[in-house]
Every structure is written in C-alpha cells, then in structure tokens.
Amino acid sequence: MEHRIDAELLIPGAGEAIAHGSVVHTGGRIRFAGPTAELGDEHRALEPTRVAALLPGLWDCHVHFAGIRGRVNTEELMLTPETLAVARGVKDAETALRAGFTSLRDMGGHGCVLAEAVREGTFTGPNIYSANQVIGQTGGHSDAHRLPYRWVTDPCRSGGTLRIADGVDECVRAVRLQLRAGAELIKVCTSGGVLSEVDNPVHQQYRDEELKAIVSEAARAERIVAAHCHGRAGILAAINAGCHTVEHGTEVDEETAELMAERGMVLVPTRTIYEAFRLNAAALPPAWRDRFEAMAERHLKAIGIAHRAGVTIALGTDLGTSDRNGPLSWGGHASELAHLTTAGLSPLEAIMAGTANGPGTLGPRAPRSGRLAAGYDADLLAVDGDPLADIALLADPDRITQVWKSGEPVHRHSPVAPDEAAVRSG
Template sequence: MERISADLLIPGDGDPVRNAVVLLEAGIIRYAGPAEEAPPGGVTETRAAVVMPGLWDCHNHLLGLTDLDTSRIATVPMPLRAARSVPDLRAALDAGVTSIREVGGLGVYLAQAVAEGSVEGPAIYASGSILSATGGHGDVHGLPLHWVADFGHSGGDFRLADGADECMRAVREQLRRNAKVIKVCASGGVLSELDHPIHQQFTVAELKAIVEVAGMADRVVAAHCHGKPGLMAALEAGVRTIEHGTYLDEEVCDAMRETDAVLVATRTVIDELMTDGTLPAPLMVKLKGVAEVHADAVALAHSRGVTLAMGTDIFVSGAGRPNSWGRNGRELAHLVACGLTPLEAIRTATANGPLTLGPQGPRSGVLATGYDADVITVAANPLDDINVLADPTRITGVWKAGRRVKAA
C-alpha cells in the first residue's frame, strides 16, 4: 500500500481537505481524506504540498504532425506519425494528464500499446476516424476525393460518410476498431479549406443514425460544432458532447442542460494558433472570426449552468511547438479567464472527464474510496494560482492505476 500525505487534498468533486492522506493499493484508492481519520499503513510514503486526481484532457488528437498543416495527415506515413506520437504520450503524463479522450487520430491503435505496457502514456479512450460529410471539416479539400475516401476506408484518421446508411456503416467500422466514443463534424471548421464554421454539415437524420448505432454499443457521440444550426441539430439527435461550441447562445445552453450535454470548449487551440500566426491567410480569417466570440460563448455556457469538461485540441508533436503535447494544463487558466473559479476549472479536468464517455467512462477523476488510483501531486496550491497546473515541472508526482510513473 502506498501512502501520500499532503497539506491539501483537492478531491475533484467536493471541498478541499487540509492535512490529508491518500492510500493506494492494487490500482484503487483505498482512502482519501483527513489524516487524523486515515487507517494506518503504507509501505511507501510520499509527502506533497497538494494531492489531486490525475487530469483528463477530453479533446485532443494523436496525429504525429510536427506543424499545424492538418492536410498532411493523409500524406505522412502512418507508422512515422505513430512513432512521433509516443513521446507525446510521455509528455502528457509529465503534465499530469492520466486519461485522454482522443477524438480522431491514431489513438485507437496507441490505446492498445499503452494498455499492454508497450508504451508509457495516459489511458486512451479513442474515437477512431472522424466522421465527416463530403466537403466537410474532416475532408482534405486539396486532395482528390477518391484518395480521401480510400484513406477513410483503410482506417485513416477521417472517414467520409453521406446519407444515413453510410453514416451507420461508418460508425460500425469505428466500433470494429474498439472506438470508445464516436466523433462527428456537425459543422464546418477552421483548419479545413472550403467549409464555413457556421454551416451545418450533417442532416438531423444522419446525426440521429450515428447516435442510434453508437448507443446500441453503449457509446456516445462527440460533435465538433461551431455554428448554431449544427449545434441545435446535434443536440436534437442526442449527442453527448459539444466540441468548441463557438456560436452557442442562450437557447443552445438551455438545450444542452435539457439533454444533459457536456461542453468541451478547447480554448487552448484558439489561443495557440492565434499566437503562432503562421496559418495561411484564409484560415487565419476564419480563426479570427471564431476567436472573437468563443471566450464569450464559454463564459455564457458557464453562467447558464452547462456542464464543462476540459479539452485542449492539442495535435502537434514535439516539445515547445505551438499546440503541442505537454501544454495541456494551459486550458485550465483559459477557463478561469472565462469566469470559472480555479476549483470549478479543476472539476472540468477531473470529475467531469468521465462524463464525456457515457457508459464507457471509468470510475476516475475523483479522490475517493474505490476510484481508480490516478493521482498527481503538485508543488503549490492551484487554487491560489491555476497556472501551477500549466507547468509540468510543478507536477511533482504522477500515479496511473496506482503505479508511480513520474517522480520529482
């Protein structure tokens, strides 16, 4: 049994506890609470300033790209991209991220490598290919259409599907690859060439077909969506999460609360791409339009009681590059800037993480008896300065399923 003693315990769900102890045994939390009530025991003892659940990043992509040009997904060899992604997983662990919901990329393949111990990384709950309408956000407009279609049929990172029957087939293909969540582009996006972020891209009938087939296998659907038409269509169809949600309004927020949908806002990608400034001019125009309203949308959703979960939309490989792995904790500071308290922001990255997976969600994200022993220790109190969680050097310890994978 391992014993972690801390000046402060942040449980993920509930109030912080001063002078606390967490006991880990066989991959499970056996106790988490006040030190004076803790049972005796603990072969190994760690002392820390703060102990809290491992972080969840609920929107990211293991693409193995070294720059922001996502069109290269279809032209860079998949084995090379997978090799580049292995250090990304290590970087995520070092940043305190113990679980990721990977919504399009190589995660379905890397999940098995992590689970079997071949690769060190967070637990991966992956979607397989992103489902897109022809000409939509998941299409590579600069390549011949049959190339893109063939790429999707051969297990690539995106899959074109038009009409309800083809949408159902595309979902079943992802289930065959053991996808834990289904990802669909319900609206246009920023990093695709010809589509507009506001435009709806799947019909309600197509979206309902996707949700129905996913639900038959206890999977939920994550809907990339910026514009209100796609947002309302996705919610009508029954998706579990809205990714981005840029142009949501009061009506959308009310619909999200009524359907118990979760917003994964992804402020990080917007900030990182705006700061980098290397996008081609047409894409930068789209990005600026999104950036101008997105922060207000997140603030509105929070004020209207919409459930939020942390997601970054990180997809670049290589330390120090814009929008690269290891920078995951920056999202929390963005959420605080949108009006969340530090404790509320931490909840989006802990207790709320498993909510984005529906029935596939593990018992994780909370320091409580019987939960998975995914735990981190932190050098200073993030309730005083949330930026502590954005600095991997301040994450002094990481335990995944009770095994220590990072030490100070």
C-alpha cells in the first residue's frame, strides 16, 4: 500500500529545502519525493499525513553499544558482563530511534548481536552497522592498561569490545575475527586516546605496514577501515594506509585536510563527546583533566579547517554510556547538529552531515539511505518546526512528532496536556 506525507517544509538531505513538499512510499522505499504540485494523479488521490517539516531519518556514525555505567574507561569496557551490556544496549537503541536516529554506526560495541535482534524482529531499533571490537596495539587505546596483560590478551576470553593485535599477522587475524562476528566495517586506533591513561593522543599507534595490512584485509571483504585518531601523526598514518574515515580528528590541519579531501575521506568529528566531558570532567582520567580544555578548543578549529577544505563531514557523537539523563547518555545525539554549526557549517550542511553523508561512511556497503529521493529507504523524521531556522529543535524530543523506519511508524510523540502535566508534577 502506498502512503503519502505532505510537509510544509521538505528537507531532502542533499540539496535545497522544498516548501510544500511530499513523499510517497511503499514497501519500505520512497516512490516520490518533491514538490506537492508535481505529484502524479495516482498519488494525489492518496489521503496524506500532514507534518510541519520532513527530513530523512538521522545517522549517528559514531556510537558505542558498550553498555557501561558510571566510570568511563577501558577497564569498564572489559569488565562489564556482555549479557548485561547487550540488555542495556536494547534500551539505548530504542532511545536513539525515538530521537529520530534510524541508522547507527557502532564503532566498538555489541552492535553485531543487536543488529541481528533488530533484523529478526526481537525488538524495534535502528539500522545498526557495527565494527564489533576496536583493534589496537599493546599499550594503546584498545588496551585496558590497569588490568593484567595476560588476562586482557587471553585468546579464550569471551566478550569485550576491545581487541589487541601486534604485528602484521596478528592484525590480519584481528580483522578476520571481526568479519567472523559480522562486522560491517573495521575500527582501528592509529593514535592514543583520552580515556586511556598510559598512551598519548598525539602519538601514532601501529607501524605503517601493520595499518596497511589491516586496510588490505578489510578491503578483500569490501569493508572500509575507520581510524580513531587525534594527533596529526595518527591522522597522516590513517591517510597513508588508505583508511576511509577519520574519527575525532583533533589535530586536522590544512595539509591533512587537503589530503583527506583529495582522497575522498570522511571526517566524523564527534564534537558531542567533547562538550559532554566539559560538563562532566570527573569522568575523565585524572591525567587528562587539565589538558582536555586545550584539546577541545583545538578540535573545534579542526572541524572548521576540514569543512573549508571540502572534506565530507558525517555526524557522529561518540555516545556510549547507558546512564540515564546525563551529558554522556543516549538520546542527545542531535545536539551534534548545533555543534557542527558552531564549527562553521550551515544548518543545511549540518543536516546533510546527519543524513546524506552518513551512508558513505560504510564505503561499498553503503545502503540507499539518508535522502528523500525515489529508490531510497523510507526512513523518515517529522518535526513540528523549521530546523533550518532553529537547528536545536532536532535535539528536543518534544519537537519530534513522528519517526518512520522502512516506511513503518516506529515513534509518535503524544504531547502531554497542560492539566495532565500538572497532575504528574504534583
């Protein structure tokens, strides 16, 4: 059955917004998207659903289905029971879907099993594309430094979202283990990180031959490699190895930005996590609390540099804790849009980063998603205002009126009447 949605404002994801637009979808795919005046006779007869603004379902290209609470560090990632993390991940996925995010790229977490549960209908969640475990070197960002090394590297240890590999052969095997688990992409650390205390975000991790082996092995299975990197050395290493995306990119400068643009790489800046740590500095390792503010300022400049150089930017938040109602909690993903405008993107460009640019972070495995165009997935988001005039409304759950995934309604906001709100507050 065909369904028609009329919008006062249609934001297609790529291209200019359309006043008084319509989308017609059937079987999970869009049949028509454009001005209402251009509807064919067969579609004009359809009774429409009317909304204020309609745009593609949003993409968050950097989340973690880690299921951790309280402490935020690599040890917690290792020690949280996998079954508990997955159970928490179900609620996290549902929260993201209600926030208008119909597609998520899990950059180290339990997304592979959650994706299968969504596909089989066990619960209603977003499309999930997971890297499974994050691959890193001994003593690097994927190493839980405070835990015994023998335990962390035990090949019989099950679960966990981190994988240590050293040398070309181990790196190749680590990629194959992720593919065996159903990974849609590969995640590797080419620099240190903020949450691991021993390594340094400025330093390159992995030798060039190790990185190239990871990229080559992933490419044989048509998977791209996403590189966690903050420092310039790690960014250059990711570029030279042939990685497809740079995650974070704190020290992107004019030279590295030009190289990324030339090679068609994507930056997923994850500004949200920087702003969240500013509000929750206690969650940072003690060694980084004093240095984090300078790092955050450098990161904001890097986004602007990349944007001016023509680097494709895709929305990512790095949210991954299962705490509720905190700065690191799921559901606040759309705050990244306002952060991108602060860095220099226009509201329309920020929405493009959160829609049309998302699928490209999966390379050859990109789905036809993120756009309101014929033949694309009918993943849709309706809001009760104009996000081009006020980008922040997309982060307000009360302004999200409806969400569709593959054409099926998965969320409808029911505003609380004033008298009912008074009863609840009383």
